[in-house]
Amino acid sequence: MRTVYVNGAYLPEDEAKVSIFDRGFLMADGVYEVTSVLGGKLVDFAGHAERLKRSLSELDMAAPMDDPALLEVHRELVRLNGIDEGMVYLQITRGAPGDRDFVFPDPEETPATVVLFTQSKPGLAANPGAKQGIKVIGIEDQRWGRRDIKTVQLLYPSMGKMMAKAAGADDAWMIEDGHVTEGTSNNAYIVKGGAIITRHLGTEILHGITRAAVLRFAREAQMVVEERPFTIEEAQQADEAFITSATTFVMPVVEIDGAPVGGGKVGPVATRLREIYIEESRKAAV
Amino acid sequence: MRTVYVNGAYLPEDEAKVSIFDRGFLMADGVYEVTSVLGGKLVDFAGHAERLKRSLSELDMAAPMDDPALLEVHRELVRLNGIDEGMVYLQITRGAPGDRDFVFPDPEETPATVVLFTQSKPGLAANPGAKQGIKVIGIEDQRWGRRDIKTVQLLYPSMGKMMAKAAGADDAWMIEDGHVTEGTSNNAYIVKGGAIITRHLGTEILHGITRAAVLRFAREAQMVVEERPFTIEEAQQADEAFITSATTFVMPVVEIDGAPVGGGKVGPVATRLREIYIEESRKAAV
Numbered sequence: 281m282r283t284v285y286v287n288g289a290y291l292p293e294d295e296a297k298v299s300i301f302d303r304g305f306l307m308a309d310g311v312y313e314v315t316s317v318l319g320g321k322l323v324d325f326a327g328h329a330e331r332l333k334r335s336l337s338e339l340d341m342a343a344p345m346d347d348p349a350l351l352e353v354h355r356e357l358v359r360l361n362g363i364d365e366g367m368v369y370l371q372i373t374r375g376a377p378g379d380r381d382f383v384f385p386d387p388e389e390t391p392a393t394v395v396l397f398t399q400s401k402p403g404l405a406a407n408p409g410a411k412q413g414i415k416v417i418g419i420e421d422q423r424w425g426r427r428d429i430k431t432v433q434l435l436y437p438s439m440g441k442m443m444a445k446a447a448g449a450d451d452a453w454m455i456e457d458g459h460v461t462e463g464t465s466n467n468a469y470i471v472k473g474g475a476i477i478t479r480h481l482g483t484e485i486l487h488g489i490t491r492a493a494v495l496r497f498a499r500e501a502q503m504v505v506e507e508r509p510f511t512i513e514e515a516q517q518a519d520e521a522f523i524t525s526a527t528t529f530v531m532p533v534v535e536i537d538g539a540p541v542g543g544g545k546v547g548p549v550a551t552r553l554r555e556i557y558i559e560e561s562r563k564a565a566v
Numbered sequence: 567m568r569t570v571y572v573n574g575a576y577l578p579e580d581e582a583k584v585s586i587f588d589r590g591f592l593m594a595d596g597v598y599e600v601t602s603v604l605g606g607k608l609v610d611f612a613g614h615a616e617r618l619k620r621s622l623s624e625l626d627m628a629a630p631m632d633d634p635a636l637l638e639v640h641r642e643l644v645r646l647n648g649i650d651e652g653m654v655y656l657q658i659t660r661g662a663p664g665d666r667d668f669v670f671p672d673p674e675e676t677p678a679t680v681v682l683f684t685q686s687k688p689g690l691a692a693n694p695g696a697k698q699g700i701k702v703i704g705i706e707d708q709r710w711g712r713r714d715i716k717t718v719q720l721l722y723p724s725m726g727k728m729m730a731k732a733a734g735a736d737d738a739w740m741i742e743d744g745h746v747t748e749g750t751s752n753n754a755y756i757v758k759g760g761a762i763i764t765r766h767l768g769t770e771i772l773h774g775i776t777r778a779a780v781l782r783f784a785r786e787a788q789m790v791v792e793e794r795p796f797t798i799e800e801a802q803q804a805d806e807a808f809i810t811s812a813t814t815f816v817m818p819v820v821e822i823d824g825a826p827v828g829g830g831k832v833g834p835v836a837t838r839l840r841e842i843y844i845e846e847s848r849k850a851a852v
Contacts (some may be wrong), residue, residue, distance in 0.1 A: 304591050307721060333736055424709050424721075466747050
């Protein structure tokens with residue numbers, strides 16, 4: 281049984297509970313981060329800690345712990361649960377005031393709720409799926425307007441994953457005003473004539489930590505990066521397509537709405553970026 | 567201390583908890599209803615039970631209890647907590663599978679989570695605020711696309727309430743494509759030349775139970791009802807404005823974005839509709 285962290289206590293997972301009055305439960309008033317673990321170390325912890333602070337700040341929530349304290353809990357959970365490859369999930373909510381109210385509680389009276397748990401995923405780096413690639417479908421983007429804040433409002437992404445499954449695919453790319461925003465839990469890319477194309481940052485997409493790292497590595501490797509919107513049709517005709525996220529790293533996409541991309545085979549750019557990303561992440565992990 | 571209901575058990579509120587793996591907490595994968603209590607009886611329980619079933623069905627969730635069983639829990643909580651005027655809050659989530667996953671859990675293995683609690687609000691019907699009216703501001707509607715499903719994704723409405731508070735107002739009306747959708751937790755109306763104007767039903771707004779009842783009473787009283795979108799400017803120039811919800815019934819709006827509506831005084835149509843609604847609701851309460 282896993283040991284998880286809830287508000288200062290390390291507990292067996294079946295004893296890990298929150299009040300029914302927690303605003304995370306009643307109002308989706310919370311944010312989260314997922315940090316990968318490779319070789320028992322945390323990948324880009326600093327990036328996740330930075331984005332977490334931004335999410336909290338956008339929602340007028342104070343950070344309940346500083347980065348070193350947060351890092352310590354991450355590391356302790358990795359140690360207690362013997363995680364070699366996997367991830368650490370962190371969620372912070374606006375806490376559990378005595379009653380349900382749309383008005384934010386006074387933070388002096390209602391401390392934030394802090395929850396962390398691990399997921400062990402042996403084979404995360406060597407994932408054979410990365411040699412096959414995944415299939416995606418396009419769905420309408422029905423999410424709220426501030427996707428740059430990493431909130432727990434994940435119902436629609438979860439529905440999107442089910443729509444993909446029902447269509448015999450692995451994931452869904454969301455479309456707004458004719459252009460792809462991102463995947464259900466990842467950023468979306470295409471490769472055309474050697475250039476890597478991915479949507480520009482804004483409130484429409486999550487500012488992926490893995491996205492930032494992969495684009496940095498791509499530029500360092502002298503690849504051309506274009507940050508702009510693209511359509512499903514453009515993606516279907518691209519040389520390659522792929523997604524990035526903290527837990528899939530770089531994952532090739534070989535089919536979009538039933539149309540093969542790049543002949544339906546994993547391409548060299550996604551493959552190379554995945555190698556570079558995992559190699560560099562291992563080196564920099566803490 | 568209140569007695570609340572969690573998955574079959576009646577518990578003191580400070581013992582009422584859910585797993586951190588509950589999808590309501592991790593993914594906002596849950597729906598809710600709020601039913602008012604007048605004279606110790608439930609207002610329009612059948613309407614709320616019907617809408618609950620629709621919300622569940624739209625999210626591919628089975629109803630964990632039938633209507634008589636749900637009514638019994640509502641009544642038992644009203645009795646145990648001695649509620650004369652107030653409300654019963656009900657939330658159903660897709661339950662707590664063993665781990666976090668965007669894919670829906672098998673409902674055979676993961677039962678829904680069912681939570682109910684009461685809020686006592688003496689003076690709900692005689693609320694003196696209804697003689698003063700409230701002030702609202704207009705804000706951009708940033709919510710997801712399926713507002714007809716009553717999900718717990720209430721972060722933006724909650725933020726909207728805080729924006730209203732910061733502006734010295736009581737609530738916010740949300741604006742999409744230039745037209746008012748609804749309030750943060752209520753439907754929005756204006757009165758013009760004797761006609762009651764409120765946005766038509768669709769995925770853009772919640773299908774208010776109080777809205778349906780108030781429009782029915784209005785039509786029975788030979789008032790003209792127009793179901794169509796309106797702008798903030800049209801609302802500011804209207805004869806009256808008001809909101810409806812299960813817990814505010816009919817509440818006059820006397821100021822919109824700083825502009826007085828109807829001379830800044832509560833008007834006769836809202837006043838009359840409030841009287842009729844409360845009178846009829848008392849009669850029909852169960």
